[in-house]
Amino acid sequence: MNSILKNMARVSLFLAISVGAMANLDEGRWVPKNREVLDKVISESKNQGNYAVFDWDYTSIYQDTQENLFRYQIDNLRFAMTPEQFSKAIRKDIPLDNFSDDYKNVKGQAINIEKIGSDLDKDYAFLYKNYIKDKKMSLEKIKKTEQFKDFRGKLAFLYEAIGGSFSHDISYPWVLYLFEGMTVNEVKALAKEANDFGIGNKLDSYVIESSDVLTGKAGKVSHKYKSGLRTQPETANLFRELQANGIKVYIISASLQDIVEVFATDKSYGYNLEDGSVYGMRLEMNGDKYRAEYKAGYPQTQTKGKVEIIETYLKPKHGGKAPILVAGDSSGDANMLTEYKDTKVLLLMKREGKLDDVAKDGRALIQKRNAQTGLLDPKN
Template identity: 40%
Template sequence: MQRRQFLNTLATVSVVTPLLLSSRITQAATPPATPSALDPARWSPLNTQRLQAVIDQHGVKSASYRPEQRPYAVFDWDNTCIMNDCEEALLVYQINHLQYKLTPDEFAAVLRQDVPNGAFMKDYTTVDGKPVNMEDIASDVEADYRWLHANYKGLAGDKSLEEIQASEQYKDFLAKLYFMYDAICDSYPVEIGYKWILYFYKNMTTAELQAMAEASNNYAIGDALRKVKYESSRTLPGKAGVVADTHFHGIRIHEEIRGLMHTLRANGIDVYVSTASIDDVVRVFAGHSNYGYGVPPENVIGLRLAMEDGKYTSRYQPDWHFNYGPGKTVGINNVLVKQKGYGPVLVAGDSDGDAWMLRDFKDTAVGVIVNRMKKGEIGADSQQAAAQLGKPDARFILQGRDEHTGLMIPDEKSLKYGKDERKLLA
C-alpha cells in the first residue's frame, strides 16, 4: 500500500450497515466448490500457468484436498486488488466534502496526536525551500478548520459547500492537511502516519464511515487517473508558509485479481485480505456486491480503532497489532494460523508493507507481486521473481500493469505513470 455531485452530509449517501454489508456478500462468498480454470484475461501468460498449477495442486481437484482443512490465500488491498489507495482517496474525499464530526477543539487535538514536534524531513519544505515545522503547519490547519467549521452549513455555519470550496481557507486546509499526511509518513515511522489518518474518523459510527467510504470509492472509480498538485493559499501563508503536494487521483478495479479470487473460491480455496488501511473501510470495497470481489467482512484483517458507545475514538485498538510489514505476518499468525494450523498457499502484494507476508510462510506456494518497480524489501522479493521468471515452480511472480489506464497488462513488466517504456525492476 502506498499512502494517499458534492454531498453535503453523510445522510445523503446510501448507508451500508455492517449487518447489511455482511448479508450482501455471504451469498457471493460461499458458492459450492465447482472447479473452474483461471481466466487468462490480462495476466502474463507465464503467470497464468503458474497460478493455474497452484490452484490445481491445492484446490478440490487435488487428490490430497481435505475440505475440513481448506487452503486459503491472502491479498493486500491497496495497489494490489485495486489501482491506487482507497484510504488515501478517502482522506481527500473527506477533506473535499468536509465530512468530519469533530469540534474545533477535537480536531486540533487529533491534528497533533502522536506526531513529534519539529521540522519534517528535508524533502518537505515550503515552495520557496524553507523547512516546515510540525507545530507551525498544525496551527495553520487548525485555524483553517475553525473558520470552515464556523462557516460551512454541514458543520456549524450557513455557507454551501461550493461557497466554502471557493474560499482561501479551504484551499489552504486542503493543501496543508494533505501535505501533513505525506510529511508525517515520510519523516517518522510509518505507523505514526497510518494511524494518524484514522483518528479523523472520531465520533463516526461504522455505518457513517462505511457510507463515506462507499461514496469515495464510487467517486474515485469515476475519476480520471491523474496527478494533481495542490498549493496552499498565498494570501494566507500563516506560520508555515506556502506548501504544495501532489495526489494521484482515481481508482481502478483490477479485474484479474477479482477473477483470481472467484477462481480460488470455486476451487475450494478461501480468500482473505490483509490491509494497512482500517478494516471497516476496506470491507466496503472488498465485500460490497457492487464491486464484485465477494470477500466477507470477517475475512478482512486491517488496522482498528477503539470504539466507545458505538462510535470510533481517536485511540488505536489496544492489543491489536499494527498490520503493516512484519505486522501483517503477525496478523496472519494470530488470526489465521492460530485457528487453522497452517499458512496461506498464495499471498499477493505490491510494496514493503507486504514483503514479509509474501515470504514468511513455508506453506506459501506462490507470492504474486503487482509490479510497481520498487526497491527496498519488496524489491528484494521482486529480484527473486525476476530470477525465477518462467520456472514452473517459481516462488514469486511479477505481474505488470499500466498506471495510465489502471489495467494489468499481459507482461511481467509495468509502465509507470508519466513514462513510455515498460520496466521489469527498479
C-alpha cells in the same frame, strides 16, 4: 463392450465430482505464465483447508482506497470533530522535529507539526463554524474561501509529510484519527461515495496548493497527488476461483478495516468476499463512534503486523498452515511475503522500485499494470 464403456463413464463422472475440474482462471490480461502457475497451484491445493492472503491497496485494486477517501473527505469537509478534537487528532503521536527536506514550504523553509498545526487549527475553526457544524455557508461557497484553500492544501500535505518523515507505526494510523466522532455506518457510506468517485475519476496526477493569502506559520505549501481508483477484474476472478476450490481468501490491509470491507464485500465492485474476510487497521470506539486512538492489543496491519495477523487469526483457523499464496505490492507486504517457506506462490503486483529483492525469490510471479489505464499488462 457397452457395459465397460458405461462403467468407465461412471468412474469418470465420479472422479469429476469428487476431485473437481482443473482450476480455470479467466485468461484476462494475466501474463500467460502467471495464469498457468496460479491455475496449477489452485488445482494442487484445492479442498485441503488452504487459504490465500492478499494486500488490498495497489494489490487487489489499482491505487489506494484510504488515500482516495482522505482527499475526498477533505474536499467535501466530511468531519465530525470539534475544533479541540481536530487540534488533538492532527498532533497525535507526531514528533516535534522538522519534517524531512522533501517537505519544506515553497520558499524552502522547514516545517514541523506545530507550525502547520497552528495554521490548520485556525482554518478548521472557521470551517467548523461556517459549514461543518451549522452549514451557515454552502459547500460551494465555502470552497471559495481562503480558509478552505489553506486547509485543503495543508492537511493533504501534512499526511504526506508525516509519511515521508516518520516511522510507519506513527504515519499509518494518523489518517484514521480524522474519523473521530463519526459512526461506522457514516464512514462506510463515505467510503462508498469516495470509491465511486475515484473509479469514475481519471488516473492522473494533480497539484494542491495552500493559500497565497493565509500563509501562516508554515508558509505556502504545494504537493502533487494521484487521482483515480480502478478495480481489477482478474483479481476478482482469482478470488472466485480460489474460493470455488475450497481455498479461503483473506485481505490484510493497512487501511481501516471498515473501509476495505466496503470495497471487498459490496457486490457493485465485483470482489464479493464474505464478511470476516478482511483484517485491517482498527480504532477504539465510543459506542458506535470512532475515537482518535488505535485499538489496544490489536496489531497495526502493516509490515510485521501482517504476519501477526496470520499467526494470531488465520493459522489457527487452518490447522496451523501457512498461506499457499501471498500477494502484495510494497515494503509494507514484504514480511508476510517472505515469512513462510511453505507458501507456494508470491504474487507481486509490481510497482517500479518496490519489492525488488522479493522479486528474486523463485516463487515470485511478477505482474505489472498499465499506469495510464490501471489494467494488468499481459506483457510485463
